Amino acid sequence: xxxxxxxxxxxxxxxxxxxxxxxxxxxxxxxxxxxxxxxxxxxxxxxxxxxxxxxxxxxxxxxxxxxxxxxxxxxxxxxxxxxxx
Amino acid sequence: xxxxxxxxxxxxxxxxxxxxxxxxxxxxxxxxxxxxxxxxxxxxxxxxxxxxxxxxxxxxxxxxxxxxxxxxxxxxxxxxxxxxxxxxxxxxxxxxxxxxxxxxxxxxxxxxxxxxxxxxxxxxxxxxxxxxxxxxxxxxxxxxxxxxxxxxxxxxxxxxxxxxxxxxxxxxxxxxxxxxxxxxxxxxxxxxxxxxxxxxxxxxxxxxxxxxxxxxxxxxxxxxxxxxxxxxxxxxxxxxxxxxxxxxxxxxxxxxxxxxxxxxxxxxxxxxxxxxxxxxxxxxxxxxxxxxxxxxxxxxxxxxxxxxxxxxxxxxxxxxxxxxxxxxxxxxxxxxxxxxxxxxxxxxxxxxxxxxxxxxxxxxxxxxxxxxxxxxxxxxxxxxxxxxxxxxxxxxxxxxxxxxxxxxxxxxxxxxxxxxxxxxxxxxxxxxxxxxxx
Numbered sequence: 001x002x003x004x005x006x007x008x009x010x011x012x013x014x015x016x017x018x019x020x021x022x023x024x025x026x027x028x029x030x031x032x033x034x035x036x037x038x039x040x041x042x043x044x045x046x047x048x049x050x051x052x053x054x055x056x057x058x059x060x061x062x063x064x065x066x067x068x069x070x071x072x073x074x075x076x077x078x079x080x081x082x083x084x085x
Numbered sequence: 086x087x088x089x090x091x092x093x094x095x096x097x098x099x100x101x102x103x104x105x106x107x108x109x110x111x112x113x114x115x116x117x118x119x120x121x122x123x124x125x126x127x128x129x130x131x132x133x134x135x136x137x138x139x140x141x142x143x144x145x146x147x148x149x150x151x152x153x154x155x156x157x158x159x160x161x162x163x164x165x166x167x168x169x170x171x172x173x174x175x176x177x178x179x180x181x182x183x184x185x186x187x188x189x190x191x192x193x194x195x196x197x198x199x200x201x202x203x204x205x206x207x208x209x210x211x212x213x214x215x216x217x218x219x220x221x222x223x224x225x226x227x228x229x230x231x232x233x234x235x236x237x238x239x240x241x242x243x244x245x246x247x248x249x250x251x252x253x254x255x256x257x258x259x260x261x262x263x264x265x266x267x268x269x270x271x272x273x274x275x276x277x278x279x280x281x282x283x284x285x286x287x288x289x290x291x292x293x294x295x296x297x298x299x300x301x302x303x304x305x306x307x308x309x310x311x312x313x314x315x316x317x318x319x320x321x322x323x324x325x326x327x328x329x330x331x332x333x334x335x336x337x338x339x340x341x342x343x344x345x346x347x348x349x350x351x352x353x354x355x356x357x358x359x360x361x362x363x364x365x366x367x368x369x370x371x372x373x374x375x376x377x378x379x380x381x382x383x384x385x386x387x388x389x390x391x392x393x394x395x396x397x398x399x400x401x402x403x404x405x406x407x408x409x410x411x412x413x414x415x416x417x418x419x420x421x422x423x424x425x426x427x428x429x430x431x432x433x434x435x436x437x438x439x440x441x442x443x444x445x446x447x448x449x450x451x452x453x454x455x456x457x458x459x460x461x462x463x464x465x466x467x468x469x470x471x472x473x474x475x476x477x478x479x480x481x482x483x484x485x486x487x488x489x490x491x492x493x494x495x496x497x498x499x500x501x502x503x504x505x506x507x508x509x510x511x512x513x514x515x516x517x518x519x520x521x522x523x
Contacts, residue, residue: 009262010235016374023381026388033389037382041375048371051364054262058254060245061268061292068291073245073267080245080269 009050012043019043112189119187122194126185131196132204133157138175146173150181150196159183159196169201177207206307209314209340216319216341223323223345230328230347235362236296238264240327242284245269249301249332249353256357261364266292272302277312282321289326297360298325300342301332301353313340322346332356476509483507486514496522 007015019040022028028036060076062069071079109117133150140146144163149156159181161169173179182200187193203211217224243250245267257263268288270280281300288298300322302313312318313333322329322345331346332353343349350356401407468474472482483492486503498504498517506513 008235008237010233013235020374020377020381023378023385026385028385030389033382033385037378040378044371044375044378048368050262051368051371054259054364056254056258056260056263056265058265058267061240061266061287068287070266076267076269077245 007046009047012047012050016040016043016047115187115189115192119189122185122187128182128184130180130182131157132178132180134178134207135173135175138173146170148173150179157196158193159198160186161198161201165199169198171211173201174207174211177203177210178205179207180204209307209311212314213341213344216314216316217344219316220319220323220345223319232328232330232348232360233296235261236263236360238266238295239360240266240268240288240292240295240298242268242270242281242288242298242300243302243353244272247272247302249303252303252353253299253301253357256354257361259364260357261361263361266295273305273309273312278315278317278321281312282317285321285325285329289324293327295327297328297330299330299332299356299360300346301356303353310340313342315341318342319345330356330360473509476507479509481506481508494522495520 019036023033023036023040058073059070060073062071062076062079131150133152136149136151138146138148144166146161146163146166146169148159148161150159151157161173180202181196181198183196183198186195186197188195202208222228241250241253243253249272250267254265257265266288268284270284271277272281285298285300288295302309310333313331319341322331322342328347330348330350331340331343332350332355333340333342339349348360350359476482483498484490484505484507485492485498486505490497492498492504498520500517500520502517504515504517506515
């Protein structure tokens with residue numbers, strides 16, 4: 001789902017909570033309840049998937065003249081080794 | 086106490102050799118001590134810790150400068166008080182400038198302090214206090230920015246080679262989907278604070294997409310931590326638009342950096358745990374949410390079922406069929422009741438008719454009885470007035486047989502005509518022989 005691709009964990013979680021609150025109200029239409037339930041479960045699966053694929057990405061900000069560039073930790077360590085920052 | 090005579094004697098000999106006199110008068114010795122002390126230490130710097138601080142009524146301040154097992158009594162005269170007392174705190178390490186003074190009357194030696202500087206941790210504590218006082222409003226807890234619950238990108242200002250970064254990354258690895266940008270800086274030594282402040286500025290302008298900034302370093306000596314007690318650090322963090330987390334130095338001692346930051350963590354590892362959520366924990370949370378969903382939808386359906394059942398009952402009650410049924414029941418009851426009711430009605434009418442009939446006949450009878458009575462009265466009246474009664478007196482009535490007319494005059498009869506004579510008893514038919522109409 002392309003719309004979901006955009007959704008961050010926090011937004012998805014917020015929606016999960018909102019849906020839960022709406023489900024707690026007993027006066028919603030049956031179709032709406034089913035729709036909410038399905039949407040909530042999808043979001044939960046989405047969140048879980050997102051967590052399972054969680055990765056750490058580390059980069060180092062290197063000053064370059066007036067600007068900056070990003071380096072990997074290894075490369076930056078190599079470059080700065082002598083300067084010892 | 087047993088004296089070691091030998092050594093005492095040796096000392097005596099030494100003193101006799103050393104000095105021209107065999108013994109000193111106290112005042113002479115004290116004078117010597119005084120001139121020796123004051124002559125040799127007219128202007129000195131002494132480092133030590135302030136203890137037994139007391140202010141006298143005269144305005145002078147007395148305290149002890151201590152250092153492990155050594156004590157030096159010190160005085161600040163009221164004339165110098167204002168240059169010195171800002172740094173005078175119990176327990177603080179200070180560097181004092183002054184001279185030694187020996188008081189012959191008490192036999193005590195005092196360090197007369199004219200200038201004083203805080204040093205080491207004491208210095209940092211004082212600087213911290215002064216900065217907090219100066220920028221009081223910036224430490225208001227209400228000013229603190231909220232730390233995002235689920236950061237996606239964070240910037241770390243730290244040394245690339247420090248233990249702090251290693252500790253942080255070790256915890257964060259496999260913990261969350263996270264992009265970490267390291268801004269390498271020196272975290273100790275002269276001018277480190279300027280590098281840190283520049284890093285904060287750069288991140289705020291060029292990398293402002295990060296959710297938070299972490300400034301961290303491991304514990305270190307007082308000198309190592311000095312950059313984190315500076316005014317520059319305070320103002321640099323205060324100006325950051327991005328929330329700043331500080332994990333600098335010791336667990337118990339809060340640096341200015343810790344205090345001005347939006348959040349403080351005791352160590353780099355603690356910072357990692359506190360600002361980066363744990364995916365395993367969140368997977369458990371999601372499971373709880375899933376269970377809540379199940380419960381809610383179940384409850385919803387139960388509730389829905391109950392509502393449906395209620396509606397069904399209502400519908401049944403209001404259904405046209407049930408109305409018809411009711412009418413039918415009513416009708417059938419009428420059908421059962423009508424013959425019975427009719428019978429009762431007829432009987433009733435009959436009874437009433439009978440009554441009326443009876444009354445009618447009775448009335449009728451009475452009417453006739455009344456009439457008969459009147460008639461009988463009339464008859465007797467008639468009888469009393471009847472012409473027949475005149476006949477009984479000998480009168481008679483003559484009628485023409487032909488016309489049946491009663492004759493009142495002889496002239497009305499014709500000769501030879503047959504006449505009927507009615508007597509009180511019986512009748513005579515006679516023939517007219519002669520008419521005498523006079």
